[in-house]
Amino acid sequence: MKASDRKRLLREMIFYRRFEERTFEAYMERKVGGFLHLYSGQESIATGVLEVARPGHDYVITGYRDHVHAIKAGAPAREVMAELYGKETGSSRGRGGSMHIFDPSVNFMGGYALVGQPFPLAAGLALACKHKGTDQIAICFLGDGANNQGTFHETLNMASVWKLPVLFVCENNLYAIGTRIERSTAVTDQYKRVCGYNIPASQHDGQDIDVVMDSARKAVNHVRSGKGPYFVEYLTYRYRGHSMSDSGAYRSKEEEREWSKRDPIILFTDKLKDEGLIKDEDIKAMEKEVDDEIENDCIKFSEESPEPKVEDLHKYVLDDNPDPRWIGPLQNNEA
Amino acid sequence: MAEIAYWEAIRRAHEEELNNDPNVIVMGEDIGVAGGTYKATLGLYDKFGEQRIIDTPISENSFTGIAIGASMAGIRPIVEIMSINFALLALDTLINAAAKIRYMSGGRASCPLVMRTPGGTAHQLAAQHSARLARMFMSTSGLRVVTPRGPLDAYGMLKSAVRCNDPVIIIEHEQMYNLRGEVPDEETFRPLEGAEVVRQGKDITLIGYNYSVHLCLQAADKLAKDGIDAEVVDLRALKPLDRETIRRSIEKTHRVVIAEEDEAPVGVGAEIIAIINEDCFFALDAQPIRIHAADVPVPYNAKLEKAAIPNADDVYQGALKAVGKI
Ligand SMILES: Cc1ncc(C[n+]2csc(CCOP(=O)(O)OP(=O)(O)O)c2C)c(N)n1
Numbered sequence: 001m002k003a004s005d006r007k008r009l010l011r012e013m014i015f016y017r018r019f020e021e022r023t024f025e026a027y028m029e030r031k032v033g034g035f036l037h038l039y040s041g042q043e044s045i046a047t048g049v050l051e052v053a054r055p056g057h058d059y060v061i062t063g064y065r066d067h068v069h070a071i072k073a074g075a076p077a078r079e080v081m082a083e084l085y086g087k088e089t090g091s092s093r094g095r096g097g098s099m100h101i102f103d104p105s106v107n108f109m110g111g112y113a114l115v116g117q118p119f120p121l122a123a124g125l126a127l128a129c130k131h132k133g134t135d136q137i138a139i140c141f142l143g144d145g146a147n148n149q150g151t152f153h154e155t156l157n158m159a160s161v162w163k164l165p166v167l168f169v170c171e172n173n174l175y176a177i178g179t180r181i182e183r184s185t186a187v188t189d190q191y192k193r194v195c196g197y198n199i200p201a202s203q204h205d206g207q208d209i210d211v212v213m214d215s216a217r218k219a220v221n222h223v224r225s226g227k228g229p230y231f232v233e234y235l236t237y238r239y240r241g242h243s244m245s246d247s248g249a250y251r252s253k254e255e256e257r258e259w260s261k262r263d264p265i266i267l268f269t270d271k272l273k274d275e276g277l278i279k280d281e282d283i284k285a286m287e288k289e290v291d292d293e294i295e296n297d298c299i300k301f302s303e304e305s306p307e308p309k310v311e312d313l314h315k316y317v318l319d320d321n322p323d324p325r326w327i328g329p330l331q332n333n334e335a
Numbered sequence: 336m337a338e339i340a341y342w343e344a345i346r347r348a349h350e351e352e353l354n355n356d357p358n359v360i361v362m363g364e365d366i367g368v369a370g371g372t373y374k375a376t377l378g379l380y381d382k383f384g385e386q387r388i389i390d391t392p393i394s395e396n397s398f399t400g401i402a403i404g405a406s407m408a409g410i411r412p413i414v415e416i417m418s419i420n421f422a423l424l425a426l427d428t429l430i431n432a433a434a435k436i437r438y439m440s441g442g443r444a445s446c447p448l449v450m451r452t453p454g455g456t457a458h459q460l461a462a463q464h465s466a467r468l469a470r471m472f473m474s475t476s477g478l479r480v481v482t483p484r485g486p487l488d489a490y491g492m493l494k495s496a497v498r499c500n501d502p503v504i505i506i507e508h509e510q511m512y513n514l515r516g517e518v519p520d521e522e523t524f525r526p527l528e529g530a531e532v533v534r535q536g537k538d539i540t541l542i543g544y545n546y547s548v549h550l551c552l553q554a555a556d557k558l559a560k561d562g563i564d565a566e567v568v569d570l571r572a573l574k575p576l577d578r579e580t581i582r583r584s585i586e587k588t589h590r591v592v593i594a595e596e597d598e599a600p601v602g603v604g605a606e607i608i609a610i611i612n613e614d615c616f617f618a619l620d621a622q623p624i625r626i627h628a629a630d631v632p633v634p635y636n637a638k639l640e641k642a643a644i645p646n647a648d649d650v651y652q653g654a655l656k657a658v659g660k661i
């Protein structure tokens with residue numbers, strides 16, 4: 001990988017961290033409502049996997065912890081922020097909010113609140129790719145907790161039987177809200193649960209973006225070459241609470257400290273320093289640049305954008321311009 | 336114009352739409368090699384192949400979800416769910432996903448999915464094979480719900496549903512698959528919106544949907560012998576609902592009976608009466624009457640089953656009451 005690309009990746013991850021932390025502030029200021037789930041600590045996974053896939057070309061879908069996946073897939077960061085602000089200029093026109101970022105213009109097919117629901121949707125996107133004979137794949141990012149849904153098992157089975165071009169990325173951060181994985185899940189290594197479906201699967205360190213990219217490249221190639229689905233599991237940790245209302249009482253300070261040493265941004269920064277690609281002052285400059293971009297572009301755009309009009313409340317329920325040939329209404333002859 | 340069975344009408348619509356658009360696919364349990372539980376997809380597997388006529392495992396929530404995902408990427412799936420009872424397993428993906436995706440994406444994504452399923456009681460199938468549940472889909476914004484009463488609508492509404500850009504739920508009925516009726520030889524589309532006045536009358540309005548339209552028609556024949564001229568309205572589409580046709584009919588007849596095969600609480604009849612109250616309360620000369628199933632799980636025993644489910648005579652009696660003859 002070129003030095004400039006490695007530096008760009010570091011900048012991207014710093015951007016994502018700062019973006020998420022800034023949404024936290026906006027939430028505290030009550031500019032953002034609803035549930036807000038931050039991705040801090042897991043940046044290396046969405047960044048690394050999508051770096052070696054083809055964002056904009058491949059379909060991407062995920063759960064409610066979706067801001068970073070959307071941006072890395074190609075959704076403009078300012079529109080993602082504007083969505084959190086509930087603005088008409090937001091990714092989902094202010095109708096979805098944090099958990100439902102959509103940008104079909106770059107094939108980012110949404111964030112979903114129902115844990116496990118994206119599994120079949122992803123397989124369906126993959127079925128469409130296969131049906132049309134394109135070289136696209138569908139990539140589904142979900143957590144460890146999602147694997148306890150029936151949709152996980154049902155979808156893996158069908159994806160395998162039908163050899164669908166879908167990559168399942170499991171972000172195993174060891175918790176589903178406040179329940180640690182051992183307490184909910186008989187087999188804690190998630191990749192082992194996949195063997196019953198005849199799908200190749202592997203487990204990797206999710207904090208080292210180089211490891212993520214190497215393993216994801218193999219997985220993406222497998223899926224793109226028409227060999228069917230692949231399941232890749234990354235071990236990771238979220239640094240914030242599950243959402244804003246989380247006290248965090250279920251995790252020990254010691255565990256948090258251990259994982260903070262494996263911060264994907266610090267790990268990658270240290271590597272780039274060792275490789276002689278970057279110095280402390282470059283990082284300072286990068287952070288400043290990123291903060292300026294978030295403030296002067298994302299936040300400014302979000303603050304200044306209009307809210308949706310109340311007159312438009314009923315827009316987007318059904319097709320707003322339906323073809324009367326299919327819809328009618330049926331004309332009755334008067335008596 | 337040929338007379339064909341309801342199942343043949345559905346089969347023909349599938350075939351025409353599969354021929355018309357290579358992105359139309361069909362999914363469901365036993366719909367391919369086996370030809371479909373109700374023969375609605377008979378022969379399509381041989382003609383269109385396994386990539387387009389997809390036999391699924393028994394995983395209703397996820398194969399419906401796969402159809403929804405595919406529909407977001409330009410595929411036009413027709414999903415058959417063997418019985419509406421089994422559609423309960425797919426409610427998450429239908430109600431939380433298909434019905435909401437257009438809205439929560441601000442109109443940027445859509446799910447042009449068709450889900451067909453038979454609802455209703457048949458011949459002693461007991462509690463777990465007799466659900467009706469139209470009301471559940473009818474109460475969900477973001478869905479279209481239609482209930483074809485005969486071969487023409489079964490054919491023409493399925494074709495429209497495939498072309499339409501919204502998720503469409505088509506509720507059929509176990510007892511209607513062999514019902515025969517005329518369908519034009521040339522390609523025909525029937526609109527997904529609008530109730531139909533299927534019999535003109537001036538003394539009372541009988542409102543039905545799906546199978547209960549036939550109960551209304553039989554009751555109307557009987558009422559005619561008593562000199563009572565009943566109008567019969569087939570709702571056809573439960574969502575969106577055609578309030579206008581209901582109002583016009585009641586302003587003409589001033590009396591109304593609503594026949595539903597489902598249990599009454601929070602049901603289709605309750606909704607229609609609420610609409611009548613809102614739109615044409617002062618046109619009424621008598622209180623509206625609901626004819627509906629008993630509020631029990633559907634029993635196996637034939638005598639009990641018969642007692643639980645409304646029939647044409649129940650509709651007839653209801654009408655007599657509405658016109659003050661009993
Ligand atoms: C079907 C469903 N059940 C419960 C919830 C509530 N809930 C939201 S997130 C969550 C935990 C999911 O954990 P995981 O899949 O590991 O993802 P993570 O939050 O760790 O990224 C739960 C139980 C939900 N949103 N959907």
Ligand SMILES: [Mg+2]
Nearest residue numbers: 143144175176
């Ligand atoms: Mg988790």
